[in-house]
Amino acid sequence: MRRGSARLTQVALLARRGLNEIIRVPGAAIPGIVAPTIFVLGTTAVFGKLAVLPGFTASSYLTFALPVGMLQGAGFTGAATGVNLARDIEQGWFDRLLVSPAPRAVLLAGMVASAAVRVLLPTTFLLAVGFALGAGWPGVDGLVLAVALTACFAATAASWGIALALRFRTQAAAPLMQAGMFVAVLFTTAYAPQRLLTGWIQDVARINPVTRVMNAVRQGFVGDVTWHTTWPALVALAGLLAVLLALALRALRRAGR
Amino acid sequence: MRRAHLLAQLRVVAALSRRALKQAFRRPQFLAPVVVFPSLVLAVNTGGAGSAVHIPGFPRVHGFLDFELAGAMLQSTMLAGVSGGIALALDVEMGFIDRLVAAPVSRWVLVVGRLAGTAALGLLSALWFVAAGLIFGARIEGGVLGILTILVLLPLTAAAFGAIAAGLALKSGRASVVQGVFPLVFVVVFLSSAFFPRHLLLEPARSVADYNPMSLIAEALRYPVIRGASGGEFLKGLGGVAIVGAVGAWFSAFALRARLRAG
Numbered sequence A: 001m002r003r004g005s006a007r008l009t010q011v012a013l014l015a016r017r018g019l020n021e022i023i024r025v026p027g028a029a030i031p032g033i034v035a036p037t038i039f040v041l042g043t044t045a046v047f048g049k050l051a052v053l054p055g056f057t058a059s060s061y062l063t064f065a066l067p068v069g070m071l072q073g074a075g076f077t078g079a080a081t082g083v084n085l086a087r088d089i090e091q092g093w094f095d096r097l098l099v100s101p102a103p104r105a106v107l108l109a110g111m112v113a114s115a116a117v118r119v120l121l122p123t124t125f126l127l128a129v130g131f132a133l134g135a136g137w138p139g140v141d142g143l144v145l146a147v148a149l150t151a152c153f154a155a156t157a158a159s160w161g162i163a164l165a166l167r168f169r170t171q172a173a174a175p176l177m178q179a180g181m182f183v184a185v186l187f188t189t190a191y192a193p194q195r196l197l198t199g200w201i202q203d204v205a206r207i208n209p210v211t212r213v214m215n216a217v218r219q220g221f222v223g224d225v226t227w228h229t230t231w232p233a234l235v236a237l238a239g240l241l242a243v244l245l246a247l248a249l250r251a252l253r254r255a256g257r
Numbered sequence B: 001m002r003r004a005h006l007l008a009q010l011r012v013v014a015a016l017s018r019r020a021l022k023q024a025f026r027r028p029q030f031l032a033p034v035v036v037f038p039s040l041v042l043a044v045n046t047g048g049a050g051s052a053v054h055i056p057g058f059p060r061v062h063g064f065l066d067f068e069l070a071g072a073m074l075q076s077t078m079l080a081g082v083s084g085g086i087a088l089a090l091d092v093e094m095g096f097i098d099r100l101v102a103a104p105v106s107r108w109v110l111v112v113g114r115l116a117g118t119a120a121l122g123l124l125s126a127l128w129f130v131a132a133g134l135i136f137g138a139r140i141e142g143g144v145l146g147i148l149t150i151l152v153l154l155p156l157t158a159a160a161f162g163a164i165a166a167g168l169a170l171k172s173g174r175a176s177v178v179q180g181v182f183p184l185v186f187v188v189v190f191l192s193s194a195f196f197p198r199h200l201l202l203e204p205a206r207s208v209a210d211y212n213p214m215s216l217i218a219e220a221l222r223y224p225v226i227r228g229a230s231g232g233e234f235l236k237g238l239g240g241v242a243i244v245g246a247v248g249a250w251f252s253a254f255a256l257r258a259r260l261r262a263g
Helices: A002-024 A026-052 A062-093 A093-096 A105-120 A120-132 A139-166 A170-184 A201-207 A209-222 A226-253 B001-028 B028-048 B048-055 B066-092 B094-102 B107-136 B143-172 B175-179 B182-190 B205-210 B213-226 B231-262
Strands: none
Touching: A002 A062, A002 A105, A026 A062, A026 A120, A026 B205, A026 B231, A062 A093, A062 A105, A062 A120, A062 A139, A062 A170, A062 A209, A062 A226, A105 A139, A105 A226, A120 A139, A120 A201, A139 A209, A139 A226, A170 A209, A170 B066, A201 A209, A201 B028, A201 B107, A209 A226, A226 B028, A226 B143, A226 B213, B001 B028, B001 B066, B028 B048, B028 B066, B028 B107, B048 B066, B066 B094, B066 B107, B066 B143, B066 B175, B066 B182, B066 B213, B094 B107, B107 B143, B143 B213, B143 B231, B213 B231
């Protein structure tokens, strides 16, 4: 019992250290907070006329694009967690953490938890700007579900970033961390509903598990929240999280050898 | 005597540009944004928004890929400029620029050497996107002449945008500050006709795109792909490059002077 609470304290402390970055190095955090909003506003300005096509499922393109920004913010946050770990490895701080009595799983949980909390910043900023500009209200249930799924996706993205940081041990791997998440989020129904996608991306989006997450995050914005759309997202997230956490933990266990 | 001096300076420019290119190929973080991200954006835009060709008023094109190629090329060269700026800022941070200042070379060589490397990166990016476009089914209506206009415009665009990034690098002396410009590149590209026809953009992007010199460059890059080679469009593109280049030249000269004065 006591050991369990000590572990939780360790996780909380490591998560807080991850969050301290935002206050200590705001210059590095701001682009990650603002970028998803810029992306959503940019794609809306550019591809907004797609909403006039028959088969488009949202009242406005901005409403349709908001969930893309939320998941993209989660992807960037996860990549940033990986980059921060790579910097800790380069500067030797991580070696000190490895010789501490905290189990590897606790170290991993602390980093992943910080990403899940940190993603609330770009999400809140994006939603505030989106609603101010007239994006459709998803309802309380739709909003809560969208934010919760976004936080889980940030944890998944962080596991990916951590696994790569431990594999390459350098910040130079940052583009790989970001590109992986970029592909995962945008090779979905990000720009248009499934039936309006063209060419190969139609097939990729169909098999990409993140498409299920995207549809579930988006459901409140474009219609009603249903279990039928929610459960595939939960299964996809659980699967992704299990695989990527296992990869990160394996890399973490090898790091100390 | 004067000619010999100029030749000596040009040799330094060539050496510095070779160094800049080597740096780009040695460090994936410099090359990835130039090639990987715009290629991914091109792939996503083409497949994700490919139905746009059915929107009433969309120009007649062979395929949406043909239309989007210009946007990807423009984005790539702008990112090449920013990557060059980051590398220059790292040179400032590590003291390499201070050593060059102490060497018997003209001051302008410090910036022009880096920009020549950025322009070469722009040329490589142009070759990459022309080749990728042709492989994936784009049709370049302007033929060889059309490709040549693209190969001239893109390195110039990269150098012009690189001059702004170089100014920022010299003024701030910090790579993290120049790195912060990355999102701005997306803003500038979104607020131009790089990815969509100007008349189909939503307001206020449509009005901003009318005054954004990047629209001139994007349309000059697109015209040879979807219509054919045109001297008029090429000149418009050069006009856009001249506007961006003039701002960049002024800013980098101002920043260099300020840095040298500060010691």
